[in-house]
Amino acid sequence: MRIGELARTTGVEVDTIRYYERAGLLSAPKRSDNGYRTYAPGDLARLAFIRHCRALDIPLADIQRLLSIVDSPESDCGEINHLVDLNLARVRARLASMQALEQQLMALRGQCATPDKASACGILHELVAAAQGEACACHRPADTGATSDGARP
Amino acid sequence: MRIGELARTTGVEVDTIRYYERAGLLSAPKRSDNGYRTYAPGDLARLAFIRHCRALDIPLADIQRLLSIVDSPESDCGEINHLVDLNLARVRARLASMQALEQQLMALRGQCATPDKASACGILHELVAAAQGEACACHRPADTGATSDGARP
DNA sequence: CCTTGACTATGGAGTCGCTCCAGGGTTTTC
DNA sequence: GAAAACCCTGGAGCGACTCCATAGTCAAGG
Numbered sequence A, B: 001m002r003i004g005e006l007a008r009t010t011g012v013e014v015d016t017i018r019y020y021e022r023a024g025l026l027s028a029p030k031r032s033d034n035g036y037r038t039y040a041p042g043d044l045a046r047l048a049f050i051r052h053c054r055a056l057d058i059p060l061a062d063i064q065r066l067l068s069i070v071d072s073p074e075s076d077c078g079e080i081n082h083l084v085d086l087n088l089a090r091v092r093a094r095l096a097s098m099q100a101l102e103q104q105l106m107a108l109r110g111q112c113a114t115p116d117k118a119s120a121c122g123i124l125h126e127l128v129a130a131a132q133g134e135a136c137a138c139h140r141p142a143d144t145g146a147t148s149d150g151a152r153p
Numbered sequence C: 001c002c003t004t005g006a007c008t009a010t011g012g013a014g015t016c017g018c019t020c021c022a023g024g025g026t027t028t029t030c
Numbered sequence D: 001g002a003a004a005a006c007c008c009t010g011g012a013g014c015g016a017c018t019c020c021a022t023a024g025t026c027a028a029g030g
Helices: A003-010 A014-023 A041-055 A060-071 A078-109 A122-131 B003-010 B014-023 B041-055 B060-071 B078-109 B122-131
Strands: none
Touching: A003 A014, A003 A041, A014 A041, A014 A060, A041 A060, A041 B122, A060 A078, A060 B122, A078 A122, A078 B078, A078 B122, A122 B041, A122 B060, A122 B078, B003 B014, B003 B041, B014 B041, B014 B060, B041 B060, B060 B078, B078 B122
């Protein structure tokens, strides 16, 4: 099986497969006489595993760790729990900040009902005012507010 | 005002300020005799504006567009609405995929209650099975499922 | 036999938004 | 006068790809 067929079968782009090889997630496959990569069914399963983990947004370093555990089935699976927990925490943290972000953008969007001159635009006014540390829909009173705060998302 | 003071006042790191200058979001400031950047109050307001937009996760290219609109207040503000709408849509799309992701990771986490041998780990089994296209907690029946689907996050 | 087109190879650069570093010069403080 | 704090430039690194130029390989059609 050549790289193109592997790509079509798994839905992973050819460039990405080669990238995974460089990154050490896939071992270098055999080469045919013309230098083409030749993959075995085991490579297909391994790449499908990687692809599924990536669909779960698990970083490559974690996937590499999971693969090494898969390769040694006698090892303790406690680390697997830990990896999944870490990724879950990461996703939840990002989720919370994005929900706040959505609220802020919605509030901002509500500032401009009818398009007009930019100088009268509520959105722009809001952004400028917020940058100056005035009260705005984005920095609520509960927030630390002002120009020097740390409202990173 | 030198770059360090600007950084402290706005909460933007020195390196980032120089990066914004390179990226064209901040115009090159005057230099004093020793070559140090010397910023005017207008630069402070501009950088605070950028910082606030970044807190809203608006990409630099969009911020650059907003800044050019701010610079020409007679222009139409319709594009501002459009930019905010686009960013809102982007955030919402990402939000939806992350919520699905959280569900999938939670389902995965539920597969392993008690740490044991990796060969018996429900999480690993689930990941491998899912990669092989079998039914799993991640690919629901409603999903297109299987090894060649497009469940990108 | 030759061309066309699909496929594959390599190495390197580009993406985004920073962040860090080396190796220097300058200013402030003790 | 020395130490600490500040500033400069240019370049590399991050994650996870993606795209490119250039070149070799192979099967089908004319």
